[in-house]
Amino acid sequence: KQEVTQIPAALSVPEGENLVLNCSFTDSAIYNLQWFRQDPGKGLTSLLLIQSSQREQTSGRLNASLDKSSGRSTLYIAASQPGDSATYLCAVNQAGTALIFGKGTTLSVSS
Amino acid sequence: GAVVSQHPSWVICKSGTSVKIECRSLDFQATTMFWYRQFPKQSLMLMATSNEGSKATYEQGVEKDKFLINHASLTLSTLTVTSAHPEDSSFYICSAFLRGTETQYFGPGTRLLVL
Numbered sequence: 109k110q111e112v113t114q115i116p117a118a119l120s121v122p123e124g125e126n127l128v129l130n131c132s133f134t135d136s137a138i139y140n141l142q143w144f145r146q147d148p149g150k151g152l153t154s155l156l157l158i159q160s161s162q163r164e165q166t167s168g169r170l171n172a173s174l175d176k177s178s179g180r181s182t183l184y185i186a187a188s189q190p191g192d193s194a195t196y197l198c199a200v201n202q203a204g205t206a207l208i209f210g211k212g213t214t215l216s217v218s219s
Numbered sequence: 220g221a222v223v224s225q226h227p228s229w230v231i232c233k234s235g236t237s238v239k240i241e242c243r244s245l246d247f248q249a250t251t252m253f254w255y256r257q258f259p260k261q262s263l264m265l266m267a268t269s270n271e272g273s274k275a276t277y278e279q280g281v282e283k284d285k286f287l288i289n290h291a292s293l294t295l296s297t298l299t300v301t302s303a304h305p306e307d308s309s310f311y312i313c314s315a316f317l318r319g320t321e322t323q324y325f326g327p328g329t330r331l332l333v334l
Contacts, residue, residue, distance in 0.1 A: 139321050151312060151327040152263075197262060206253040207314070207323055211262040
């Protein structure tokens with residue numbers, strides 16, 4: 109059974125810092141890996157989707173990498189801002205199946 | 220494109236009543252939809268997979284007689300929480316598969332509070 113682990117569970121940084129969030133999964137036979145953002149009491153915002161054949165995806169200050177063979181992904185956030193404060197969720201799926209989520213990393217960026 | 224809606228966004232009900240939540244794919248057809256539940260400060264847990272025209276597949280530990288799922292059309296799946304109790308209070312989120320892409324698109328969620 110696929111399990112997704114995210115480290116750290118919580119992270120506090122001052123504004124402007126670059127930071128890395130980690131995600132690992134136990135079954136490397138994935139189809140997609142996706143990073144989401146969730147603000148308190150809100151739904152999910154999709155940030156980046158990496159297909160299993162890809163190594164990384166970039167959007168603005170965000171860069172996600174995927175090492176499928178080792179079962180790992182990282183989300184890199186450059187020049188963090190207070191508006192980046194949220195919970196970041198990593199999720200993976202296999203073809204035709206539902207995304208399985210990690211427990212998330214709660215990020216707090218102070219000004 | 221690929222928008223998923225949920226209705227209602229908020230519902231408060233008395234213990235023992237039933238609540239129906241709708242999940243719609245607005246601009247695409249979804250043969251498969253998924254229902255998740257999220258308790259406070261926890262992650263999303265898959266409850267069931269809903270396939271159009273067939274019975275839903277429930278995850279281990281989810282009572283199929285309590286959480287009734289109907290996927291009668293290619294754009295609509297419903298989740299009915301029967302005889303709701305306070306422990307059913309949670310955030311329910313649906314998602315729909317965009318055929319051919321293996322990508323799930325998520326609805327905005329429904330917050331249920333059972334008094």
